[in-house]
Amino acid sequence: MDGFDTATGGFLQWGAGACLIRRARSAKTRFMASLRFHRALHALDAERAHHAAIAALGRWGALGAPFAGAMPRLPTRVAGIDFPNPVGLAAGLDKDARAVAGLFALGFGAVEVGTLTPLPQPGNPKPRLFRLAEDRAVINRMGFNNGGQAAGIARAAAADRRGGVLGINVGANNDAADRVADYVAGVAAAAPVADYVTINVSSPNTPGLRDLQEGPALADLLARCAAAKSATPLFLKVAPDLTPAQIDGIARAAIDRGVDALIVGNTTISRPPLASRHAGEIGGLSGAPLRSLAAERLRDFRVATGGAVPLVAVGGIDSGVEAYARLRAGASLVQVYSALVYEGPGLARRIVHELAALMARDGATSVSEVVGR
Numbered sequence: 001m002d003g004f005d006t007a008t009g010g011f012l013q014w015g016a017g018a019c020l021i022r023r024a025r026s027a028k029t030r031f032m033a034s035l036r037f038h039r040a041l042h043a044l045d046a047e048r049a050h051h052a053a054i055a056a057l058g059r060w061g062a063l064g065a066p067f068a069g070a071m072p073r074l075p076t077r078v079a080g081i082d083f084p085n086p087v088g089l090a091a092g093l094d095k096d097a098r099a100v101a102g103l104f105a106l107g108f109g110a111v112e113v114g115t116l117t118p119l120p121q122p123g124n125p126k127p128r129l130f131r132l133a134e135d136r137a138v139i140n141r142m143g144f145n146n147g148g149q150a151a152g153i154a155r156a157a158a159a160d161r162r163g164g165v166l167g168i169n170v171g172a173n174n175d176a177a178d179r180v181a182d183y184v185a186g187v188a189a190a191a192p193v194a195d196y197v198t199i200n201v202s203s204p205n206t207p208g209l210r211d212l213q214e215g216p217a218l219a220d221l222l223a224r225c226a227a228a229k230s231a232t233p234l235f236l237k238v239a240p241d242l243t244p245a246q247i248d249g250i251a252r253a254a255i256d257r258g259v260d261a262l263i264v265g266n267t268t269i270s271r272p273p274l275a276s277r278h279a280g281e282i283g284g285l286s287g288a289p290l291r292s293l294a295a296e297r298l299r300d301f302r303v304a305t306g307g308a309v310p311l312v313a314v315g316g317i318d319s320g321v322e323a324y325a326r327l328r329a330g331a332s333l334v335q336v337y338s339a340l341v342y343e344g345p346g347l348a349r350r351i352v353h354e355l356a357a358l359m360a361r362d363g364a365t366s367v368s369e370v371v372g373r
C-alpha cells in the first residue's frame with residue numbers, strides 16, 4: 001500500500017490513538033488525546049491518513065487489541081446471522097481485510113471488508129479521495145482499488161472476529177469481459193469464509209456498473225450468484241440514486257430471487273449544496289450531506305419490499321439518535337463509514353451506548369422490537 005510506511009513511521013496512529021484515548025484516566029485527558037491524534041491524522045492527505053489508520057488498527061488487532069474495553073450487548077438476528085449489536089462498518093474502509101480484528105475491537109457488531117475483485121487492480125489515478133470537512137462529508141472515486149480476492153479472502157479467513165459478523169463485499173474488475181462472471185467468482189470464493197457476502201452493484205466509480213441494478217441484468221446476476229453462494233446469506237448493495245420504478249424493480253427481484261438483505265445504500269452522485277472547496281470533485285459523496293437521501297431511500301425500500309427483505313441502512317449515520325431513527329424506519333442493521341473520519345475510533349462504541357440508552361428510555365428490550373416501529 002503506498003503511503004503506508006511514510007504515513008505510519010513514528011506517527012501517532014489510529015489504533016494507538018484509540019488505545020491511548022481509552023487509557024487516559026479523565027474525560028479531559030481522553031478528549032485532549034483524541035484531539036491531538038485527530039489533528040495529526042487530518043494533517044495528512046486523505047488517502048495517506050486512511051492507510052495510516054488501517055495499518056495502526058491492523059497492528060493493534062495483531063497485538064490482541066489491548067485496552068479495547070467491553071461493549072454493551074445489543075444482540076439481534078438478521079438473515080439467520082447472530083449479530084452482537086446492530087452497528088456495522090460499511091465496505092470500503094478495509095478493502096483488503098488488513099485490520100479486521102482491530103475494527104471489531106472498536107465495537108462494531110459487523111465488519112464488511114472489500115470491495116474485492118477477482119484480480120488485483122490499482123483503481124483510479126490519485127488524487128481520488130477528498131475530505132469535505134466543512135460538510136462532514138467525503139467524495140471518493142477510488143475505483144475498486146484492491147489487492148484481489150485471493151489475498152483478501154485469505155486474510156479475512158485468518159482474522160480474529162472477536163464474536164462479530166464478517167461480511168465480504170465483492171465486485172467486478174474494471175476491464176472484466178463478463179462482469180456477472182466476476183461476481184459469481186467472488187461469491188463462490190467468499191462464501192466459505194464470510195458470514196454473509198455482499199454483491200456491490202452500486203459503486204459510481206466503475207463505469208456502467210450500476211446498470212446491473214436493472215431489469216433482466218439484475219435478475220440474471222442474482223440467479224447466478226444465488227447458485228454460487230451455497231448456504232451463506234447473500235446481501236445486495238444498491239445506490240441511493242434510483243427512480244421509483246428502479247426501486248420497485250430491485251425490490252421485486254430481491255424478493256423473487258431470495259436476497260437475504262438489501263444494503264441501502266452506497267455513495268451518491270447527486271450534489272446537495274456543499275460548502276467545501278472539493279465540492280466539484282467527481283465521485284461518490286458520503287457523510288452528512290447524504291443523510292436525508294439515504295433515509296428517504298430506506299423508507300422507499302421498506303414500502304417497496306413490504307418488510308419481506310431485511311434492510312441495512314447506510315449513509316450519513318453518525319450518532320445513536322440517527323441509528324435509532326433508521327431502525328425505526330425499517331432497517332434491521334446500520335453501517336457507518338464517513339463519520340469515522342470526523343468522529344474517530346470511538347464512534348461505534350458511542351453509537352451502541354446511545355442506542356442502548358434510547359431503547360431503555362422507550363422500554364424496548366430487543367433491537368428487533370424497534371425495527372419499523
Ligand SMILES: Cc1cc2nc3c(=O)[nH]c(=O)nc-3n(C[C@H](O)[C@H](O)[C@H](O)COP(=O)(O)O)c2cc1C
Nearest residue numbers: 090091092115140265266286287315316336337338
Ligand atoms: C473512501 C470510500 C470508499 C468506499 N469504498 C466502497 C467499496 O469498496 N465498496 C462499497 O460497497 N462501498 C464503498 N463505499 C461506500 C460506503 O460503504 C458507504 O456505503 C457510503 O460511504 C455511505 O455511508 P457513510 O455516509 O456512512 O460514509 C466507500 C465509501 C468511501 C467514503
